[in-house]
Amino acid sequence: MQENVPLTIGVDHVGLTVKDLALTRKFFCDCLGWRVVGENPSYPAAFVSDGNAIVTLWQVEDPGTCVPFERHRNVGLHHLALRVVDHKALDALHERVAAWPGNEIEFAPERSGKGPKFHFMIREPGGIRIEFACVSPATG
Numbered sequence: 001m002q003e004n005v006p007l008t009i010g011v012d013h014v015g016l017t018v019k020d021l022a023l024t025r026k027f028f029c030d031c032l033g034w035r036v037v038g039e040n041p042s043y044p045a046a047f048v049s050d051g052n053a054i055v056t057l058w059q060v061e062d063p064g065t066c067v068p069f070e071r072h073r074n075v076g077l078h079h080l081a082l083r084v085v086d087h088k089a090l091d092a093l094h095e096r097v098a099a100w101p102g103n104e105i106e107f108a109p110e111r112s113g114k115g116p117k118f119h120f121m122i123r124e125p126g127g128i129r130i131e132f133a134c135v136s137p138a139t140g
Contacts, residue, residue, distance in 0.1 A: 013047075013054035014080060016128050019066055021046060021059035023102060024126030028055065031100045032082075032093075055080070057126075068127050079121065079129040087118055087136035094120050094132070101125070 018024040021044055028034040028048045037054065038047035044059045060066045071078050084090045087109075094109050102125030109120045112133065119133035 011053075013056055014077075015056040015058065016077070016080070017058045017060050018126035018128060019060055019063045019068075020126045021057055024057050024124060024128065027100065027103070027124045027126070028057070031096060050082075053082070069129065071129070079131050081119075081131040081133055084132050084134040086134050090118055090120070090132060090134045090136070097122055097132070 016024075025036070025046045025048065029036060032050070034048045034050045034055075036046055037049045039045065046057045048055050048057065069076060084093055090109050094105075097103055097120075098105050098108075104123040106121035106123065106129070109118055111117070112119045116135050117133055118136055119131050121129065121131045123129050
């Protein structure tokens with residue numbers, strides 16, 4: 001086996017435990033336009049996709065006692081970053097997401113550092129922190 005040669009070819013899916021499966025599923029499908037590609041009601045879980053990525057959503061066992069992720073104190077997924085086509089689409093998505101009930105906007109679209117990337121960050125109704133990003137020559 002050669003050194004420094006990746007032994008994987010990408011991410012198969014991301015699994016997220018959410019406070020409210022129905023709300024998060026609705027956000028992904030109705031707000032972002034994803035579709036359900038599978039379900040396991042006994043788990044309970046929903047598998048959603050935008051045609052490129054798959055995200056598995058699991059219902060936390062007890063929403064009343066669950067502990068939200070705190071990025072400075074917990075090990076685990078800091079956030080899920082989803083790619084958007086361009087700056088115009090990023091702005092349109094921000095408007096849609098900002099109007100969606102239960103979302104918390106962490107920051108509006110802005111340049112990420114000095115590079116060509118623009119992004120915004122939210123916490124969706126089920127508690128997952130999501131970044132939306134694009135690489136665009138547009139100025140911001």
